Amino acid sequence: MSEEAILRLRGVTHLYGSACVLRVSELDIFAGEIVCVLGPTGAGKSTLLRLLSGLEPPSSGEILAFGQRPEYRALPLSEQRRVTMVFQHPLLLTGSVRYNVEYGLRLRRQRNSRQVVDRILERLGLLSLSSRLVRTLSCGQRQLVALARALIVEPEILLLDEPTANLDPASVALVESVIAGENQTRGMTVIWATHHLFQARRVAHRTGLILNGEVVEMGTTKLFFESPINPRTAAFVQGEMVY
Amino acid sequence: MIDAYATELGDILWRSLQVSGVAVVVSSLVGIPIGVWLGSTRFRGRSFLSVLIQTGMALPPVVVGLLVYLLLSRSGPFGGLGWLFTVQAMIIAQVVLTLPFVVGITMTSIAAVPPDLFLQVRSLGASPWQARWTVLREARSGVVLALATALGRSFSEVGAVLMVGGNIERHTRVLTTAIMLETSRGRFGLALALGAILMALALAANIAIFRLHGRPAP
Numbered sequence: 001m002s003e004e005a006i007l008r009l010r011g012v013t014h015l016y017g018s019a020c021v022l023r024v025s026e027l028d029i030f031a032g033e034i035v036c037v038l039g040p041t042g043a044g045k046s047t048l049l050r051l052l053s054g055l056e057p058p059s060s061g062e063i064l065a066f067g068q069r070p071e072y073r074a075l076p077l078s079e080q081r082r083v084t085m086v087f088q089h090p091l092l093l094t095g096s097v098r099y100n101v102e103y104g105l106r107l108r109r110q111r112n113s114r115q116v117v118d119r120i121l122e123r124l125g126l127l128s129l130s131s132r133l134v135r136t137l138s139c140g141q142r143q144l145v146a147l148a149r150a151l152i153v154e155p156e157i158l159l160l161d162e163p164t165a166n167l168d169p170a171s172v173a174l175v176e177s178v179i180a181g182e183n184q185t186r187g188m189t190v191i192w193a194t195h196h197l198f199q200a201r202r203v204a205h206r207t208g209l210i211l212n213g214e215v216v217e218m219g220t221t222k223l224f225f226e227s228p229i230n231p232r233t234a235a236f237v238q239g240e241m242v243y
Numbered sequence: 244m245i246d247a248y249a250t251e252l253g254d255i256l257w258r259s260l261q262v263s264g265v266a267v268v269v270s271s272l273v274g275i276p277i278g279v280w281l282g283s284t285r286f287r288g289r290s291f292l293s294v295l296i297q298t299g300m301a302l303p304p305v306v307v308g309l310l311v312y313l314l315l316s317r318s319g320p321f322g323g324l325g326w327l328f329t330v331q332a333m334i335i336a337q338v339v340l341t342l343p344f345v346v347g348i349t350m351t352s353i354a355a356v357p358p359d360l361f362l363q364v365r366s367l368g369a370s371p372w373q374a375r376w377t378v379l380r381e382a383r384s385g386v387v388l389a390l391a392t393a394l395g396r397s398f399s400e401v402g403a404v405l406m407v408g409g410n411i412e413r414h415t416r417v418l419t420t421a422i423m424l425e426t427s428r429g430r431f432g433l434a435l436a437l438g439a440i441l442m443a444l445a446l447a448a449n450i451a452i453f454r455l456h457g458r459p460a461p
Binding site for chain 2: 053055077080081083084085087089090091093094103104107108149150153159
């Protein structure tokens with residue numbers, strides 16, 4: 001991990017209509033770390049990721065990615081491509097698994113991608129499905145394809161929005177190990193939204209809690225679970241209803 | 244005698260293909276980008292514009308023929324072009340008639356693609372144009388339908404092309420106007436034969452379009 005903050009949020013608020021769905025006074029994400037963002041459904045995790053990805057500008061406040069505003073209109077394409085996101089409900093393209101996974105490479109005009117695609121498909125247990133049409137896949141398999149098509153472009157920052165929501169335990173373990181591997185070998189920074197406490201404990205260097213659009217606490221995973229500062233965090237990690 | 248008929252038939256057939264083909268290509272080049280834009284953008288007045296486009300699909304050909312006639316007639320604003328009773332005038336009338344179909348059906352099919360797809364492919368590194376192309380590819384069934392509908396409308400059009408083309412032998416006569424002429428002369432056998440050719444042409448064009456669309460997924 002590096003001491004350099006590659007994502008910085010200062011005084012960020014985001015509104016949908018008149019409802020404030022996210023308030024973050026200060027948050028830094030450092031290069032090479034895996035940060036899990038915990039919180040119940042509707043807490044604001046997905047909104048946070050969308051703002052970090054640059055897909056939406058915040059209603060107010062400042063977000064900097066690599067020292068620049070991440071909104072797509074403000075960034076050249078080469079800078080936008082440093083950040084990739086896997087959505088909670090991934091939309092795959094009409095065609096085969098291979099067609100979907102190599103999509104990002106085609107966008108970058110990378111030829112001779114067959115071996116690269118095979119490698120990522122094999123790592124995620126999808127190689128035998130490579131010629132299957134995605135419409136014939138299960139929800140979990142589709143989620144793995146979405147993850148494969150994001151990983152193949154080797155982003156510097158990967159934003160994951162509940163990527164294991166539809167997976168069986170073996171596939172969850174596989175995804176966690178692949179992400180951890182990418183983090184260790186390439187130094188890929190990961191911001192991972194989940195509502196699974198144990199998943200955060202397993203994979204994250206730091207863990208945060210969002211409740212009602214507000215970052216209640218963010219700290220090292222060990223301290224977050226063992227000595228939380230905020231009473232609501234303590235209640236949350238103990239499985240009590242805090243929302 | 245048979246040679247002369249064959250030559251004339253070939254001439255009519257080629258002109259029909261030329262007029263309809265060029266009209267559909269022009270409609271597609273203009274209409275698909277407009278349809279993509281309308282289907283993927285929200286702005287004030289979009290609903291009203293949609294209603295106008297739907298209305299355009301029901302434009303009576305004789306009204307279109309009249310308007311193009313007035314525009315291109317010697318005293319009209321574009322009279323100087325000298326296009327009245329030419330193939331160009333027929334193509335213009337066909338473009339006006341087919342454009343609402345291309346725009347409207349493309350717009351509807353693009354609007355049916357989940358809006359989040361654009362953002363998801365952007366997050367994978369697509370430029371705005373690459374993302375739009377991807378969305379268009381996902382909506383291609385609708386776009387193919389738009390082209391097939393435009394082609395069908397174009398092939399079967401008679402009122403407007405008769406008004407602005409004049410059904411002049413070896414000059415502006417196409418299959419539909421030739422059928423009308425032969426019917427008025429009481430030569431029903433010939434009219435029916437021309438009708439069969441027209442149907443075969445439409446069938447072949449649609450098979451070609453749908454074969455192109457139905458290629459096995461990559």
